[in-house]
Amino acid sequence: MKNKTGLLLLILLIQTSTSLAQQNNSPAPEATVAEINETISGSEAPFWKIAYLKEPFIDTAPKDRKDGIPLGKLGVDGGNKAMVLKLAQEIADSLHGNFDSFLIAHKGKLLFESYYLRGRVNLPHPQASATKAYTSLALGRAIQLGYLTMADLDKPLVSFFKGLDTKKFVAGVETITLHKALTMRGGLSISEKQKEAFKKNPSKLKGQGQIQALLEHSAPITPESQHFLYGNYNPALVMQVLNTVVPGKVEDFIKNEVLNKLGIVHSGWGTEDLSGLPYAGSRSSITSRDMVKLGILTANKGKWNGEQLIPEAFIAKAISRILTTGDDDVFGGGKDVSNQGYGYFWWNADLQHGNKSYYSTSAQGGGGQFIVLIEELDLMVVVTAHNQDNKTLQIIAERVLPAFIQNSNPTMGENTVGQEEIPFLQGPYLGQKPPGLTSELFAPGIVSVNGRYEGAVSFSPDLKEIYFGANNENEETAIYFSKLEDNKWTPIKRANFTKGRKKEELHPFVSPNGKRIYFTAVDSIFKDEKIWYVNRFEDSWSDALLLDSPVNDDLVFFPKQAKNGDLYYFNLSARKPYYAPNKNCEFPVIQELDLEFGHHVCISPSQDYVLVTARNKEDESRKDNDVYVCFKNQDGTWGKPINLGKAVNSDFSEKNPTITPDGKYLFFGRAERKGKVGLANIYWVSTEVIDKVRPIALQENDSLEFPLLTGPYMGQKPPGKMAEPFAPGIVTTEHRELSGFFSPDLKEFYFNRNGGSYEKHALVVFKNTDNRWKESYVMPRTGRPVFAPDGKTIHLGKKYMERTETGWSEVKSLGSYFEDFRIMRLTSSTKGTYVFDEVGSDDGDGVIRYSRFINGKHETPIPFPKEINNGKFNAHPFIAPDESYIIWDGERENGFGDSDLYISFRQKDDSWGEAINLGDKINTEAWESTAFVTPDGKYLFFNRNVGSPDYENVDIFWVDAQFIENLRP
Numbered sequence: 001m002k003n004k005t006g007l008l009l010l011i012l013l014i015q016t017s018t019s020l021a022q023q024n025n026s027p028a029p030e031a032t033v034a035e036i037n038e039t040i041s042g043s044e045a046p047f048w049k050i051a052y053l054k055e056p057f058i059d060t061a062p063k064d065r066k067d068g069i070p071l072g073k074l075g076v077d078g079g080n081k082a083m084v085l086k087l088a089q090e091i092a093d094s095l096h097g098n099f100d101s102f103l104i105a106h107k108g109k110l111l112f113e114s115y116y117l118r119g120r121v122n123l124p125h126p127q128a129s130a131t132k133a134y135t136s137l138a139l140g141r142a143i144q145l146g147y148l149t150m151a152d153l154d155k156p157l158v159s160f161f162k163g164l165d166t167k168k169f170v171a172g173v174e175t176i177t178l179h180k181a182l183t184m185r186g187g188l189s190i191s192e193k194q195k196e197a198f199k200k201n202p203s204k205l206k207g208q209g210q211i212q213a214l215l216e217h218s219a220p221i222t223p224e225s226q227h228f229l230y231g232n233y234n235p236a237l238v239m240q241v242l243n244t245v246v247p248g249k250v251e252d253f254i255k256n257e258v259l260n261k262l263g264i265v266h267s268g269w270g271t272e273d274l275s276g277l278p279y280a281g282s283r284s285s286i287t288s289r290d291m292v293k294l295g296i297l298t299a300n301k302g303k304w305n306g307e308q309l310i311p312e313a314f315i316a317k318a319i320s321r322i323l324t325t326g327d328d329d330v331f332g333g334g335k336d337v338s339n340q341g342y343g344y345f346w347w348n349a350d351l352q353h354g355n356k357s358y359y360s361t362s363a364q365g366g367g368g369q370f371i372v373l374i375e376e377l378d379l380m381v382v383v384t385a386h387n388q389d390n391k392t393l394q395i396i397a398e399r400v401l402p403a404f405i406q407n408s409n410p411t412m413g414e415n416t417v418g419q420e421e422i423p424f425l426q427g428p429y430l431g432q433k434p435p436g437l438t439s440e441l442f443a444p445g446i447v448s449v450n451g452r453y454e455g456a457v458s459f460s461p462d463l464k465e466i467y468f469g470a471n472n473e474n475e476e477t478a479i480y481f482s483k484l485e486d487n488k489w490t491p492i493k494r495a496n497f498t499k500g501r502k503k504e505e506l507h508p509f510v511s512p513n514g515k516r517i518y519f520t521a522v523d524s525i526f527k528d529e530k531i532w533y534v535n536r537f538e539d540s541w542s543d544a545l546l547l548d549s550p551v552n553d554d555l556v557f558f559p560k561q562a563k564n565g566d567l568y569y570f571n572l573s574a575r576k577p578y579y580a581p582n583k584n585c586e587f588p589v590i591q592e593l594d595l596e597f598g599h600h601v602c603i604s605p606s607q608d609y610v611l612v613t614a615r616n617k618e619d620e621s622r623k624d625n626d627v628y629v630c631f632k633n634q635d636g637t638w639g640k641p642i643n644l645g646k647a648v649n650s651d652f653s654e655k656n657p658t659i660t661p662d663g664k665y666l667f668f669g670r671a672e673r674k675g676k677v678g679l680a681n682i683y684w685v686s687t688e689v690i691d692k693v694r695p696i697a698l699q700e701n702d703s704l705e706f707p708l709l710t711g712p713y714m715g716q717k718p719p720g721k722m723a724e725p726f727a728p729g730i731v732t733t734e735h736r737e738l739s740g741f742f743s744p745d746l747k748e749f750y751f752n753r754n755g756g757s758y759e760k761h762a763l764v765v766f767k768n769t770d771n772r773w774k775e776s777y778v779m780p781r782t783g784r785p786v787f788a789p790d791g792k793t794i795h796l797g798k799k800y801m802e803r804t805e806t807g808w809s810e811v812k813s814l815g816s817y818f819e820d821f822r823i824m825r826l827t828s829s830t831k832g833t834y835v836f837d838e839v840g841s842d843d844g845d846g847v848i849r850y851s852r853f854i855n856g857k858h859e860t861p862i863p864f865p866k867e868i869n870n871g872k873f874n875a876h877p878f879i880a881p882d883e884s885y886i887i888w889d890g891e892r893e894n895g896f897g898d899s900d901l902y903i904s905f906r907q908k909d910d911s912w913g914e915a916i917n918l919g920d921k922i923n924t925e926a927w928e929s930t931a932f933v934t935p936d937g938k939y940l941f942f943n944r945n946v947g948s949p950d951y952e953n954v955d956i957f958w959v960d961a962q963f964i965e966n967l968r969p
Contacts, residue, residue: 133346147245319361
């Protein structure tokens with residue numbers, strides 16, 4: 001019934017989409033010549049006189065208007081037509097604010113075009129602050145023509161002008177560069193009184209008089225004043241330079257060298273009343289299609305029709321995240337919009353969809369003017385609006401991205417394992433809508449099929465593969481799978497790993513690194529159950545191998561593997577759960593898992609709890625199985641089993657619990673033999689149901705009173721020579737934890753977390769107060785935090801906070817020496833030497849620098865020698881308090897795979913020794929980074945990516961630091 005209902009909804013949606021699409025047979029609405037002339041006058045007032053359209057215009061196959069824009073068809077050349085049309089209908093119904101136009105281009109082709117309210121295909125729309133991005137492109141054009149160079153971006157702005165009275169300038173004007181003005185950090189400070197004085201004597205601000213007046217009457221320019229401050233005359237400074245360097249009038253240059261080059265005919269650009277120059281920050285107007293042209297120019301790295309109009313290097317700078325502005329910038333964001341930053345008058349932000357974020361860059365104008373570029377998807381969205389409530393980026397993240405990430409045209413899947421014909425599905429979890437706190441049938445008719453038994457489910461770490469066991473009644477159990485390829489899930493097929501050597505294959509589990517699948521294989525139930533595995537060979541799997549381990553000395557089944565590689569399973573012979581510690585992918589020793597009861601054991605991704613199946617213990621009259629959870633105690637033992645309640649369990653038998661690699665969902669089987677759904681189907685539910693029962697555990701077991709942790713290092717058992725996760729289930733979870741570090745007195749532990757109760761990156765602290773560690777929120781993440789050796793300062797990249805009597809000061813800037821570096825992490829020595837990385841600049845990718853503290857101030861930063869700045873992507877340095885060594889992460893030919901940790905010791909002659917890889921006790925083929933040695937010198941803390949493709953699951957590890965002394969020459 002559910003399948004039929006879904007099919008009806010799909011038919012209705014297609015019918016609705018067809019109805020909307022039929023409107024494209026009519027010509028696009030146009031403005032009159034008089035309306036066009038009025039709107040390009042430089043004033044926005046005429047725009048408000050434009051009458052609203054009686055009907056929206058929506059076109060999924062835009063027409064050729066001989067304007068040079070390549071064209072395509074939505075749903076044919078990309079995009080999910082039904083999804084976009086549904087959004088267009090909502091815009092037409094004014095559910096998302098007052099949109100005037102909404103256009104989409106994909107892979108260089110305009111696929112979708114729509115107009116609403118005051119939108120017209122040929123009407124220049126007021127651009128507001130999007131004008132700033134166009135000013136940036138005009139400056140780039142001047143560089144391409146040789147009127148400026150890329151090096152000029154870092155020259156003092158005053159060096160471009162002649163005839164100014166420099167004696168009257170305030171202190172610090174020489175620190176204003178084009179680079180700083182383009183990133184809104186010129187640092188001018190003009191009082192309201194002075195602004196009024198300007199208006200009373202406008203003649204002094206004509207031409208270069210404007211810049212003379214600004215540099216003369218500003219407060220002194222200081223490192224503190226040169227912080228990001230939107231507007232603040234910065235666009236005017238850029239326009240002044242452009243006017244000075246180009247021949248003739250700057251307005252003619254913009255028209256002839258930028259607009260005309262792109263065939264932009266109908267446009268307007270207002271003139272400042274005081275300076276007489278074109279407005280640099282607002283008052284331009286162009287059509288929506290012309291916005292598409294500017295977007296194509298930018299997306300093509302400065303090329304238009306094969307001609308390089310703007311240097312590629314300038315475009316790269318303009319649209320990069322030169323600085324982070326936070327998530328409360330001028331134009332707002334949304335729940336799926338984060339890490340908003342700024343380039344050269346272009347905004348940027350990460351747009352989240354599912355478990356992946358996409359970097360976007362955008363021209364933005366007040367009222368809702370946007371050119372949004374998502375390079376990874378080769379996607380552009382153009383929006384014009386008025387009185388819009390600034391949710392555009394969130395709408396794109398939530399509604400447009402899925403239409404281009406997923407397959408654009410649903411097709412029918414093959415009937416591989418007996419399911420009814422179904423459309424191919426897109427997105428994580430076979431495109432199923434995630435459940436909440438009530439368990440739901442998973443993928444009905446696709447995975448959970450009427451009249452069939454389905455067993456354990458396992459996803460690959462990147463969530464692009466699903467494996468599960470299934471069989472029809474009186475048939476042998478087999479493992480089936482589907483993969484997400486080309487944005488669609490493949491038809492479900494049988495794996496047949498043993499190629500007939502064993503009759504049945506069941507209980508598949510993909511290892512945390514995705515390189516192996518463990519499973520149970522059997523010829524006869526309760527006679528020869530053993531654990532087998534296959535290894536990944538690129539896009540295929542090896543022949544099945546019987547696990548060579550004491551594990552298989554008995555009858556065993558239901559294998560699961562923890563993040564650290566330990567293997568968990570159930571021993572049928574002993575009727576008890578066991579685990580085998582991982583020793584370089586081998587399992588030479590087995591140990592009984594000290595649980596009160598249970599089978600079908602599943603270890604959580606964070607190893608802070610296990611799930612088990614057992615006969616219902618709360619009602620002895622019941623004979624069905626339920627799923628229980630056992631939380632880990634501080635001493636490493638397991639707590640009492642807790643029934644997960646009605647959110648998971650029923651009067652039927654629940655079995656085969658599995659937690660998804662991202663830690664978000666619990667999958668399990670339910671044997672509804674008397675029900676209408678099927679013999680045994682797969683259900684899923686949010687893992688929040690597990691968190692909900694934690695308080696019960698705290699009440700029943702005194703040793704579980706989290707966060708009642710006592711003793712140094714949050715009461716954790718110190719590690720040995722092999723790195724271990726720090727505080728599993730407390731600090732190290734299935735979420736993203738970064739940059740862990742202790743205060744000098746070891747009573748505070750800070751780290752960054754993203755996930756769980758922290759939807760966005762946050763700086764979190766555990767403090768030891770009255771012998772009890774308590775967690776609290778500090779602030780949104782800013783840089784990679786780390787203490788200075790004296791404990792009075794927390795470094796935050798190029799910023800810092802100072803400890804006060806009441807807590808921490810506001811975030812401050814380190815000053816002009818460091819402002820232009822894109823610093824991820826900065827650490828300091830007891831002498832005050834700063835050591836920091838620089839990632840993302842044209843010539844600084846992977847460069848680690850230092851700045852000594854001499855005579856009360858820091859010297860100009862200097863790169864470390866080639867012993868350290870070698871290889872690829874050197875980052876996140878840690879300088880020893882006594883400056884005797886430096887530890888950092890990077891990629892080199894002698895590494896283990898991804899980024900490894902390296903150390904270099906200072907030699908007797910003050911040179912630096914060769915980089916030493918920290919070895920296989922610390923480094924793996926995964927990403928290791930961001931090292932920190934505790935103030936007492938005993939332990940090294942660092943980060944490791946634990947099998948997540950987009951680094952959404954990064955953990956904090958620690959290890960005995962004695963190895964540093966062993967390596968010291």
